[in-house]
Amino acid sequence: MREIDPAGKRRAILDAALELFEQRGFYGTTVPAIAARAKVGAGTVYRNFESKAELVNVLYREAKLRLAQHLLAEVPKGVSTRELLRHLWWRMVAYAREEEASLAFTEIHHHAEYLDEQSRAVSQGAHARFIELLEREQARGTIKGINPEVILATVEGVFFVMFRRARSCGIGLSDEDLRAAEQCVWEAIRA
Amino acid sequence: MREIDPAGKRRAILDAALELFEQRGFYGTTVPAIAARAKVGAGTVYRNFESKAELVNVLYREAKLRLAQHLLAEVPKGVSTRELLRHLWWRMVAYAREEEASLAFTEIHHHAEYLDEQSRAVSQGAHARFIELLEREQARGTIKGINPEVILATVEGVFFVMFRRARSCGIGLSDEDLRAAEQCVWEAIRA
Amino acid sequence: MREIDPAGKRRAILDAALELFEQRGFYGTTVPAIAARAKVGAGTVYRNFESKAELVNVLYREAKLRLAQHLLAEVPKGVSTRELLRHLWWRMVAYAREEEASLAFTEIHHHAEYLDEQSRAVSQGAHARFIELLEREQARGTIKGINPEVILATVEGVFFVMFRRARSCGIGLSDEDLRAAEQCVWEAIRA
Amino acid sequence: MREIDPAGKRRAILDAALELFEQRGFYGTTVPAIAARAKVGAGTVYRNFESKAELVNVLYREAKLRLAQHLLAEVPKGVSTRELLRHLWWRMVAYAREEEASLAFTEIHHHAEYLDEQSRAVSQGAHARFIELLEREQARGTIKGINPEVILATVEGVFFVMFRRARSCGIGLSDEDLRAAEQCVWEAIRA
DNA sequence: TATGAATGAGTGTTCATTCAT
């Protein structure tokens, strides 16, 4: 069987582009710079992606799906809401630590004008799954019965702002801080 | 008495630039586009600002200072921490509603490489004032004694993510949602 | 009697322009820079001159005429050709020392495309007067009977190249060097 | 074997730039004009040269070195100073006729502020080699013992002014004129 | 398939010129 892209150039381009898009944004990143970092010719980028916009969309969807996958793949069944939050929280921490750039990338490109319909659908799809999960927990009466968007904004907001600040200021987040933050979030949302 | 810039072109340029930088970022915004939106010639931008970078820095500092001013100007004395949070929260809501673009702008440009020393200093100065305020409340024993950075990330995170989502998805935030969110934040941080 | 330009702004503009055109050429000199050096507003330049091109043409003609005037005004009558050359040579030296910039300016702008018909006519007129003078001396049989253009190129060439080099390299020309050069020129052209 | 720039675009750019810089100077020449004359896209200029300034410097050094090479490469040994001058003179004439623009170019750009250290060094190096040559002849007692800079200014001055005038006035220089001029120069400098 | 030279539209910025004050 003939493999597609045996040299992994497509992957190299995606990885290079992720780093650069995250650091300098879409318009601040040039295709030649991506090609140089991926150690391929500029033309090779266009053999793999129709345009710079397609490239950023592919990355966006990949990042969004991978995060959702990472969080929702092995959700434990039959545990308390407290346990569920703790589980999700540390999965997010693990993801943020492994894929720092990917997480920051999705934050930055949220709702940018160069994202296409498909990317917006992926984003909304992931969002919808989290809302559903929250609504199931709300039905158990363990967390507040308010607008689940508010609950989600609480969880995500605390997490993202903390990680963004840690990343942009170059300071580390201790496990103690993360535990404290998780406790805050729980107290914020519990019924 | 001769007025400086009686036609308010400088202000028009700043306003136009704020909108565009917020929508499309620094690199995605062109100076001719700013000039066109401000209804001035391209050269007029350069009569008022040394460069595109200076323009974004002026805007950044202005936005940061105005927000800090708005929040910290009339902090009530001798009230409970609960009252203080409520006060700050609704000041933030008022600001976010009046100056939607300005708030979103500062979020986007946080720690960008085109911000100069002065802008970084302004940003850090504002941050420090909020941390001090939190430490005073922590000393009263009314909020958690954890790392105040975590507390601040909690308050800001919930607020910003909620407003960003409302803005980018074009949905409104009801007063009820905002009250609920504020209650979440309080329960998150109280001792 | 109402004087024109009592404040001498026109003169200030011409002097400022001469310096700048000589240092940086026509295209390398900006009208605002001329105005700033002349301590007038940019609009004042246009009140006195139709355009940057007219300004350079006025300067060119002035410089050309002044030099010719300086050299040909008091030509001694009834002296030997040797005496005449010596006279002219030291008049040129005096002019070059007094009006360094003016001399360099005419050299630089010789036959530039922005010079108008009138300027070219002035240039050619001055040239013709020198050629006539040379032909009169040739008729006396005291200098070579070759193409007078060659004689003129010799006198001017030695002089200009020497002064240009002195000026651009920042070295001074001693009287001894100038005397030696004049002797060279004489020996070059004498019959 | 892969040739570098087989289409000779770099050469085409250099040739086009030489013509334009010679006619209109550095600031009067636009990069789009160079590209158009060289029949390449504007971007191609920047693939071959870092900037307009680098381009003019490359041209300047090339022209300076080629002229020095042309004159000094095959200096006849053991000939009289008279013969040496004649040799150099006609080499200069040959060069001036073959590379009219190149000669005029170096004259114009002498000591301009956009020339870099390397270009100034090349210029001074060439100058030094001519001064040395003159000093060797002075040691033989065949030419005047005056400041060799004056001798050089004499030779160069006569030559350059003659060619510049011929070129700018569009008149030709007859061999007879050139012979006469060479004789003038000899008589100017001989002991 | 992979390349990178080539392109030219588009960028940030300057400046000759105008004109309201």
Added chain:
DNA sequence: TATGAATGAACACTCATTCAT
């Protein structure tokens, strides 16, 4: 008369994209 803020065309230079090799 004198000013200098305002203009926008034109500049030096960049970069997304193409295509011959």
